[in-house]
Amino acid sequence: MVEIKLSLLEGVFPVLDKCLRCDKKVPINATRVGFSFSEGGVICCQCAGHLALAKIPGKMIRTSLHLAGQKFSVLAKQKVDAGEIRETGKFWGSYLRDKLEIDWWDNFAACKT
Numbered sequence: 001m002v003e004i005k006l007s008l009l010e011g012v013f014p015v016l017d018k019c020l021r022c023d024k025k026v027p028i029n030a031t032r033v034g035f036s037f038s039e040g041g042v043i044c045c046q047c048a049g050h051l052a053l054a055k056i057p058g059k060m061i062r063t064s065l066h067l068a069g070q071k072f073s074v075l076a077k078q079k080v081d082a083g084e085i086r087e088t089g090k091f092w093g094s095y096l097r098d099k100l101e102i103d104w105w106d107n108f109a110a111c112k113t
Contacts, residue, residue: 004092005075007096012040014042015041016061020041022046024044029062031057032056033057034053035056036054059084060084063088
Protein backbone atom coordinates (compact mmCIF):
# COMPACT_ATOMS: atom_id res chain seq x y z
CA MET A 1 0.00 0.00 0.00
CA VAL A 2 1.63 3.13 -1.28
CA GLU A 3 -0.29 5.31 1.20
CA ILE A 4 1.51 3.77 4.16
CA LYS A 5 4.93 4.27 2.58
CA LEU A 6 4.02 7.84 1.55
CA SER A 7 3.12 8.69 5.14
CA LEU A 8 6.50 7.36 6.28
CA LEU A 9 8.35 9.35 3.62
CA GLU A 10 6.41 12.54 4.43
CA GLY A 11 7.02 12.10 8.17
CA VAL A 12 3.33 11.89 9.04
CA PHE A 13 3.03 8.18 9.88
CA PRO A 14 0.64 8.03 12.85
CA VAL A 15 1.41 6.59 16.26
CA LEU A 16 -0.36 3.23 16.20
CA ASP A 17 1.26 1.13 18.90
CA LYS A 18 0.71 3.34 21.97
CA CYS A 19 -1.53 6.10 23.26
CA LEU A 20 -0.47 9.55 22.12
CA ARG A 21 -1.22 11.03 25.51
CA CYS A 22 -0.01 8.56 28.14
CA ASP A 23 2.31 6.23 26.13
CA LYS A 24 0.33 3.20 27.35
CA LYS A 25 0.45 0.27 24.92
CA VAL A 26 -2.83 0.08 23.05
CA PRO A 27 -4.10 -3.48 22.61
CA ILE A 28 -4.00 -3.93 18.85
CA ASN A 29 -5.99 -7.13 19.21
CA ALA A 30 -8.97 -4.98 20.26
CA THR A 31 -12.05 -4.95 18.07
CA ARG A 32 -11.97 -1.15 17.73
CA VAL A 33 -9.39 1.45 18.72
CA GLY A 34 -9.89 5.21 19.09
CA PHE A 35 -7.95 7.24 16.53
CA SER A 36 -7.44 11.01 16.37
CA PHE A 37 -6.86 12.35 12.86
CA SER A 38 -5.94 15.78 14.22
CA GLU A 39 -3.40 14.44 16.72
CA GLY A 40 -2.09 11.71 14.43
CA GLY A 41 -2.57 8.45 16.27
CA VAL A 42 -4.43 6.23 18.68
CA ILE A 43 -5.74 7.38 22.04
CA CYS A 44 -6.60 4.88 24.76
CA CYS A 45 -10.02 4.71 26.45
CA GLN A 46 -8.71 6.29 29.66
CA CYS A 47 -7.35 9.36 27.83
CA ALA A 48 -10.16 9.71 25.29
CA GLY A 49 -12.61 11.44 27.62
CA HIS A 50 -15.15 13.26 25.47
CA LEU A 51 -12.97 13.44 22.35
CA ALA A 52 -14.65 12.62 19.07
CA LEU A 53 -12.42 9.82 17.86
CA ALA A 54 -12.67 7.65 14.78
CA LYS A 55 -13.08 4.01 15.73
CA ILE A 56 -10.81 1.88 13.59
CA PRO A 57 -10.46 -1.90 13.65
CA GLY A 58 -7.51 -3.29 15.58
CA LYS A 59 -6.88 -5.54 12.60
CA MET A 60 -6.28 -2.43 10.46
CA ILE A 61 -3.65 -1.25 12.91
CA ARG A 62 -1.91 -4.64 12.86
CA THR A 63 -1.98 -4.69 9.03
CA SER A 64 -0.69 -1.11 8.79
CA LEU A 65 2.19 -1.73 11.19
CA HIS A 66 3.10 -4.93 9.36
CA LEU A 67 3.02 -3.32 5.90
CA ALA A 68 4.94 -0.24 7.11
CA GLY A 69 7.89 -2.47 7.98
CA GLN A 70 8.02 -4.13 4.56
CA LYS A 71 10.11 -3.13 1.55
CA PHE A 72 8.24 -2.02 -1.58
CA SER A 73 9.35 -5.17 -3.39
CA VAL A 74 7.78 -7.30 -0.67
CA LEU A 75 4.52 -5.30 -0.52
CA ALA A 76 3.50 -6.40 -4.00
CA LYS A 77 3.75 -10.03 -2.95
CA GLN A 78 1.78 -9.70 0.30
CA LYS A 79 -1.36 -11.79 0.54
CA VAL A 80 -3.95 -9.64 2.27
CA ASP A 81 -7.72 -9.93 2.12
CA ALA A 82 -9.16 -7.63 -0.59
CA GLY A 83 -11.83 -6.24 1.76
CA GLU A 84 -9.23 -5.49 4.39
CA ILE A 85 -7.04 -3.71 1.83
CA ARG A 86 -10.02 -1.66 0.63
CA GLU A 87 -10.92 -0.53 4.17
CA THR A 88 -7.30 0.12 5.07
CA GLY A 89 -6.86 2.10 1.86
CA LYS A 90 -9.90 4.28 2.67
CA PHE A 91 -8.50 5.02 6.11
CA TRP A 92 -5.03 5.90 4.81
CA GLY A 93 -6.47 8.02 1.99
CA SER A 94 -8.50 10.02 4.53
CA TYR A 95 -5.55 10.29 6.88
CA LEU A 96 -3.21 11.60 4.17
CA ARG A 97 -5.79 14.10 2.89
CA ASP A 98 -6.06 15.41 6.45
CA LYS A 99 -2.31 15.53 7.12
CA LEU A 100 -1.04 16.69 3.75
CA GLU A 101 -4.07 18.91 3.09
CA ILE A 102 -4.25 17.73 -0.51
CA ASP A 103 -6.01 15.01 -2.40
CA TRP A 104 -2.67 13.32 -2.97
CA TRP A 105 -4.04 10.44 -5.07
CA ASP A 106 -5.47 12.80 -7.71
CA ASN A 107 -2.11 14.62 -7.85
CA PHE A 108 -0.26 11.30 -8.08
CA ALA A 109 -2.51 10.05 -10.89
CA ALA A 110 -2.09 13.34 -12.80
CA CYS A 111 1.72 12.95 -12.67
CA LYS A 112 1.48 9.54 -14.33
CA THR A 113 -0.30 10.85 -17.45
